[in-house]
Amino acid sequence: MTKSQTIMAQVRKAEDACRFAAYIIMKGGDHVGTVRIKYPKDGAMRLTVYVCDWAKEKPADVSFENFCRWQTSWANGYGYDKATAAMSGLTIADFTFANSGTDWDRQLRDAGFTTLRAI
Numbered sequence: 863m864t865k866s867q868t869i870m871a872q873v874r875k876a877e878d879a880c881r882f883a884a885y886i887i888m889k890g891g892d893h894v895g896t897v898r899i900k901y902p903k904d905g906a907m908r909l910t911v912y913v914c915d916w917a918k919e920k921p922a923d924v925s926f927e928n929f930c931r932w933q934t935s936w937a938n939g940y941g942y943d944k945a946t947a948a949m950s951g952l953t954i955a956d957f958t959f960a961n962s963g964t965d966w967d968r969q970l971r972d973a974g975f976t977t978l979r980a981i
Contacts, residue, residue, distance in 0.1 A: 884981040887954055887970060894975070895954035896930075897966075899945055902938070909944040910936045913952045913959075 881903065887895035898912040914930040933952045937944040943965055950961035957973050959966055967977050 882981060883979065885967075886978040886980050888976040888978065889955055889974065897949075897954075897977075906938070906940040908936050908938040909948055910934065911945060911948040911952070913949060913954060915954045 881901045883899045883901070885897040885899075886893060887897060893916060895916055896912075896914040900910040900912075902909055911934070913933045913935075915933070916930060935948045935950075935952060937948040946959070946964075946966045946969075947961050949959040949966045952959050954970070955975075957970065957975070959969060962969070964972070970977055
C-alpha cells in the first residue's frame with residue numbers, strides 16, 4: 863500500500879468514526895442511561911440507535927457492559943427526525959420515548975433528565 867493509500871484509509875476510518883454520537887443520561891446526579899446513535903453516511907439511509915437503561919440496581923460482581931440490556935432500533939429516509947422516531951418506545955429509568963414531534967433530547971430534559979454529549 864502506498865503512503866497516499868494509507869492516508870486515505872485513515873481518513874475513511876476517521877469519517878466512519880465521526881458518524882457516531884454518544885450521550886450520558888443523568889437523573890438527580892446518577893448515571894441512569896446511555897444513548898448511542900449511528901448516523902448514515904448520506905443522511906437518507908438507516909440511522910441506528912442503541913439505548914441502555916442503567917437505572918436498575920447493578921450487582922457488584924457484574925460489569926455494566928454485561929448488566930446493561932441494550933435496546934436497538936432504527937429509522938431510514940430523510941426529511942424528519944430519525945433519531946427520535948427510532949427511539950420511540952425505548953425506555954430509560956421508567957421513561958418511554960415517544961415519536962410526538964418533540965425531539966428525544968428535549969423529551970428527556972422536560973422529564974427532569976440531563977443529557978451530556980460524550981462523543
